[in-house]
Amino acid sequence: MAAMSADAARKRRPRITRRRVMENVTGYLFISPWIVGFLVFTAYPMLISIYYSLTSYNVLRPPEWIGLENYHELFFEDDRFLTTLFNTAYYVAFSVPLGLVLGFLVALLLNQKIPFMPFWRTVYYLPAVTPIIASSVLWIWVLEPNFGLLNRALALVGIDGPGWLTSPAWSKPALIIMSLWGVGGGMIIYLAGLQGIPQQLYEAAAVDGANSWHKFWHITIPMMSPVLFFNLIIGIIASFQTFTQAYVMTGGGPVDSTMFYVLYLWLNAFDYFRMGYASAMAWVLFIIILVITLLTFRVIAPRVYYEFGSERG
């Protein structure tokens, strides 16, 4: 068996010639800017952060080995760890499904044949290309309690709007609402997916007497499921790392109600200069995201329809 496969391998493997080696070297040289960049600026920092997470390190002094102390402090002593996890989970649990559904709905609407379609698509996509710092500063004013747009609008229908970013109960919903402003990013991907659904499927269904709902449920949804699944996974991963809005708009307040995990990580790293502790936090977040992503794959992937190839695409 072993002999046979070795034999097969030898047969398959092309002969090593000088020319071939040179070709390989040239190839690697061409991609070396990326490889070097990746090794130096991504792979090395990632790996070394495992080591730092086991040390006490403030950048100025050499790191000191403290074993699992950082992880111990994180899990058993730091009550802010749980607060930030809760805040982050809350944000993910609402913003991801809401963003998914809303982005999909907008894409469905913009997939219709109506006048000025490119204009509308641009309008909906614009927030997604606005720098998040700029949109955050803008939203501070949309959410302003007295003369902000949102509460003004609510007042028109007789609702006395809440304090939004100034209220611990409403600050997270406020950031979730704001996140929905950016559904244009997902929308573009859905639109591409919708364009890719073969028209003959709808025509065949129409011949069989299917109404719009049937077509939507039995053709659009299954055909779109890989795209929905992709956006779900990306959405979960991105939302767990949410940082900028809270950093700009609330600084984590009021009373830590928008202190998200990565904001707290940043605080430890660049405000308290506890690089070891922050590295430990980063790895814990990595594991959390990994587990949740795998679970999502486990639960959702079997329900995703792939037209071509095996069940995993």
Next chain:
Amino acid sequence: MSHETDKQNEIYELVREMRREGCRMTRRDVLRLGAFAGISLAGIASLVEACAPAGGNQSSGVGSSGGKKSGPQPTKIAGGENALLTYWGAWGGTALQPEKQSIEKWNKDHPDMQVKALQIADIDQKFLVAVAGRRPPDIIKLDRFMLPGYALSGAIKDLTDRINADKIDVKQWFSACMNETKLNGKYYGLPWNTDDRGLWYNNEILSKAGVKEPPKTTDEILRMGKEFTQKKGKRLTRIGFDGYGGNWQIGWHWAWGGEWLKDNNRKANWNNEIGESWLSWLQENRKYLGGPSTIDAFGKTFQGESQGPYWTGQIVMVMDGSWVAGDWKKYAQKVDMGVADAPRPQDMVDKGPITWSGGFAFCIPEGIDDKKADAAWEFIKYYCMDADPVLAMATQAGNMPAIEKLARDDRYLSANKFNKKFVDLMPHSRFRDLTPVGNELWFDIIWPMPNDVFYGKKTVKQALADSEAKANKVLDRGWKEAERG
């Protein structure tokens, strides 16, 4: 200087303002920022750092703006590229001109010790990286309460021998300033400027109501603040006394006769009767104002410049800093304002006035050669002690000199009618106790602690006990790491 740099400087100034104000943005600020957004996204990123953690934090970070730059680039304000010395931490705004003039004068008089001055955003982070990378600047201006962290990590030089060799009288500085650069009997910097705080009151409103003198005791101000507070429905239209606004906060513990730390700054010391007294008192104040959300919502309606809340009477009495005098002179000279000592509890009034100070010091980083260190020392002596540069900053930018003789110089006192009052308060001034974990302790534990009470999340006792336990943990860790050497 390019137009963009000018705009950036204005943004820095705004950011600095917001840090002091605890990140309370007014509508004017946002209009200004909005106007700049098109010019400099990087500037917006620096707005971010102003708001970073929980309001009023001095430290800052790189904002990921999504734009091309991730933070403002250093801006050179004086000196040639080949200057011997590099100085990090020059200021913009109204401080730009006096810094520039003084450095240019130095460069003219000292061709062999030229100084190049740079404005640096996120200076704490960049300094840290520069020291770790063994390419530090030769001179750095640092917030004094941050010095112990740097000193204990060996990032800045002990200047004690130089001070002794030059027979410099350390008593010429206000003690609250010089002692803030001193750790374990050694000096790590020369104080450059200072500030302190007093009770600002709108005398037009007070005298119209027949009040001849501002309140002297905390009971009086609590009561009077309630009387002057006005509401329309649930919304505030006037705050009679803002007990946790302005930039005083931690001062109440001192006003009640407390000490924040004990055992050589190793242990927290506020979970006691003193802490309970002032925190319950503050809670009363927040209660009649309608709670933190109502106060915050009202705060968001404040305008700036000539329409600032102190001048319009939206806030009648508040503890705030000596720098407010500069705004008054610029925007509101017509408004009859007054400054008085901080109110204290009845039994503490005869102990005299109380206030607290912060400010910056000039330091020499470790890791530069002796020749440069000698030259850097000559420069910082000139910059922190010579009457010309110090008074230029004092008169043009409203920075109170940290040297008593210069603070009492007629040029400074006559520049603003409130300067004398604040200078007179300086000998009574306190400063944030020095620890290697200053940022975390003051801005993330002590400063926000009363919020848990205001928002009804914790009782007074709980808030004090929890924050003290947390502070002790942080102090333990910080000192342990620092003393590992």
